[in-house]
Amino acid sequence: MNIEDLENEKNEGIENMPLQERRKFLQMGLAVTGVFLGGSVLSLTSASHASSQINPDLDIPVEGQYPYPKHYSMVMRQNRCIDCERCIEACKQTNHVPDAHGAYRTAIQERLTTENGVEKREFRPVLCNHCNRPPCVRVCPTKATYKDPETGIVVMDYKKCIGCKTCMAACPYNARYFNEEKYAIDKCNFCIDTRLAEGKKETACAAACPTGARIFGDLKDKSTEIYRLLHTPDTKIWVLRPDTGALPNVFYMNA
Amino acid sequence: MQNRIKTIVAILLSGFFFLATNSIAAEAYDEDSYGPEAPIAWDKPTKVNFSHKVHTMDSGLTCDACHDELFTMEAGAVLATGKMTMAAMAEGKFCGSCHDGNTAFASSTQCASCHTDVNELVPEDPIVWTKPVKAVLFYHKAHTEDFGLECDACHNDTFVMQKGAAEKADNFTMQALYEGKYCGKCHDGSTAFASDTRCNTCHIGVKGYNRMTGNDDAHEKNHKDTQAGH
Numbered sequence: 001m002n003i004e005d006l007e008n009e010k011n012e013g014i015e016n017m018p019l020q021e022r023r024k025f026l027q028m029g030l031a032v033t034g035v036f037l038g039g040s041v042l043s044l045t046s047a048s049h050a051s052s053q054i055n056p057d058l059d060i061p062v063e064g065q066y067p068y069p070k071h072y073s074m075v076m077r078q079n080r081c082i083d084c085e086r087c088i089e090a091c092k093q094t095n096h097v098p099d100a101h102g103a104y105r106t107a108i109q110e111r112l113t114t115e116n117g118v119e120k121r122e123f124r125p126v127l128c129n130h131c132n133r134p135p136c137v138r139v140c141p142t143k144a145t146y147k148d149p150e151t152g153i154v155v156m157d158y159k160k161c162i163g164c165k166t167c168m169a170a171c172p173y174n175a176r177y178f179n180e181e182k183y184a185i186d187k188c189n190f191c192i193d194t195r196l197a198e199g200k201k202e203t204a205c206a207a208a209c210p211t212g213a214r215i216f217g218d219l220k221d222k223s224t225e226i227y228r229l230l231h232t233p234d235t236k237i238w239v240l241r242p243d244t245g246a247l248p249n250v251f252y253m254n255a
Numbered sequence: 256m257q258n259r260i261k262t263i264v265a266i267l268l269s270g271f272f273f274l275a276t277n278s279i280a281a282e283a284y285d286e287d288s289y290g291p292e293a294p295i296a297w298d299k300p301t302k303v304n305f306s307h308k309v310h311t312m313d314s315g316l317t318c319d320a321c322h323d324e325l326f327t328m329e330a331g332a333v334l335a336t337g338k339m340t341m342a343a344m345a346e347g348k349f350c351g352s353c354h355d356g357n358t359a360f361a362s363s364t365q366c367a368s369c370h371t372d373v374n375e376l377v378p379e380d381p382i383v384w385t386k387p388v389k390a391v392l393f394y395h396k397a398h399t400e401d402f403g404l405e406c407d408a409c410h411n412d413t414f415v416m417q418k419g420a421a422e423k424a425d426n427f428t429m430q431a432l433y434e435g436k437y438c439g440k441c442h443d444g445s446t447a448f449a450s451d452t453r454c455n456t457c458h459i460g461v462k463g464y465n466r467m468t469g470n471d472d473a474h475e476k477n478h479k480d481t482q483a484g485h
Contacts, residue, residue: 083460084388110462121455121463210388211454 004245067132068152071219072190073249074127074206075229080213081123083108090208094194097186103177105188106205125214127205128175128188129240129248130154136167136176145185152249153192158184172244190216229255284312297334302372325352345417363416366406373406374399383459383467386422390464391457402447413440 091097091106106127113120134154137145144160145167147153161184168176168185179186190196191203200207206216217226230237235255239248284292290307297303310316322328326349333339333349344351344362350369354362367373377395384391398404410416414437421427421437432439432450438457441447448456459467 080454082388082454082458083462084458085461086388108460108462110460121459123455123460 066152066219068150069220070151071249072151072153072196072216073130073219073226073251074190074203074217075215075226076125076250076252077211077213077215077229077255078122078124078252079254080211081108081125082211082213083110083123084210086208086210087125087205087214090204091188094191094204095189098179098181100180103179103186105175105186124252125205126173126175126240127250128154128171128190129173129246129250130190132247132249133245135170135172135244135246139166139170141166145187148192151190151192151196153190154187155189155192156185156187158182158186161185172241172246173248229253284308288318290318295330296371299334301370301375303369304371305369320353325349363411364407376406383464384422384427385464387428388458389461390459390467392459392463393457409440413437 085108087106088104088108092099095105097103097105106125109124109126111122111124113122130153132147132152134145134147137147137154140146141164142160142162144157144162145154146157148155163178163184165178165185168174168178176185176187178184191200195202195204195207201217203214203216206214215226215229217224219227219230221227229235230251232255235253237251237253239251241248286292289311292308294304294306294308297305310321311318326333339349341362343349344354347355351362353359356364360368366376370376377399379396382393382395384393398409399406406416414421427437429450431437432442435443439450442450444452464470
């Protein structure tokens with residue numbers, strides 16, 4: 001069930017709830033502090049009023065509807081990815097991603113198929129989609145993860161994180177991991193602290209890509225390549241798991 | 256009239272004798288000064304023919320040009336040492352002492368001049384380049400058997416027949432391919448698919464490389480251990 005459906009649901013109240021169900025619900029409420037007290041699961045959605053910048057039918061960004069002063073996003077020209085993994089190396093180095101199993105901010109997925117006896121492969125770079133309605137932000141009990149109001153980047157406040165991993169479960173893109181060193185959840189933040197703060201225009205992964213598969217930029221700025229790519233007529237653009245209603249900001253195309 | 260016929264017959268006969276004596280002279284092969292007449296034919300490790308005649312009678316070499324310093328004069332003896340390899344020839348040993356590209360054609364060229372079955376020379380295993388990006392796959396067999404290319408379609412103008420040579424070059428890049436170098440000689444969009452299309456036909460990535468080298472087994476094992484720990 002996606003967010004839109006949930007939002008349209010009527011609050012049933014707890015008067016008619018069987019005792020067993022009530023107990024279960026209360027337990028959940030205690031585990032995820034605040035959900036129950038809020039009266040509605042969605043009342044904690046810090047970005048619930050964020051409007052879509054995506055045409056829901058075509059997944060194409062609609063000009064003039066980007067809800068942030070700077071709207072950072074990424075385009076993946078998927079057919080250009082050759083899985084050289086320079087992006088992963090650059091990311092690890094720039095953002096101090098530990099060399100531990102399961103620790104990653106970006107990854108390359110691979111799909112192998114066989115066509116007429118010939119092996120075919122497809123690579124797909126993935127990272128945090130910096131959704132406009134991020135499920136991870138909605139579920140965080142301490143507001144340790146939030147949408148940066150300036151850039152639209154989903155960032156972490158490591159000091160607030162209690163390591164409950166609810167956001168890991170909520171993320172439709174599996175973009176979060178538990179960082180043992182920070183003892184907090186860690187994730188891609190478009191290099192907001194490591195590169196953008198220093199005035200660099202690109203994330204480490206995009207800068208390291210030798211094929212131009214990753215294009216990073218500000219959608220609000222019409223002179224950027226990402227703007228041009230996303231507004232080129234007749235370009236097929238898609239996002240991952242659009243059905244979740246999270247309104248991701250990482251767009252895919254073969255161009 | 257009769258005189259005329261006589262002259263014609265005389266001319267024809269003289270011509271016949273001239274040709275006959277000539278051909279008899281060509282067939283006179285002296286094994287003592289030219290070596291065994293029948294070409295030496297090796298079967299192992301690959302099928303190779305060597306003709307004494309081409310080297311002695313036709314090229315004018317004497318026996319001591321090769322015997323016994325380069326080759327002992329005993330059938331199969333040199334081969335039995337296992338030292339007569341293309342690598343040794345590239346270093347100037349055996350045939351390579353003349354076949355260096357200077358005295359005679361280099362041992363890394365004109366494969367079919369000595370190798371009677373070049374198909375058996377085509378490497379079975381693919382080449383996996385890891386520089387400048389990890390990793391690129393090349394199958395010799397696909398190019399020789401499926402597309403019918405000869406060795407000299409690529410060697411040695413486009414690719415030097417030496418392991419890792421292309422990788423060492425600074426310009427072994429996609430840009431060079433677009434300019435018609437390396438694979439781009441054929442992969443230009445007309446002879447074969449263009450170098451800037453179908454990337455993943457050749458680029459197998461780090462994942463493909465790990466699978467080929469067996470590195471992903473370690474990763475899988477690690478993954479299972481972690482899972483078991485939960």
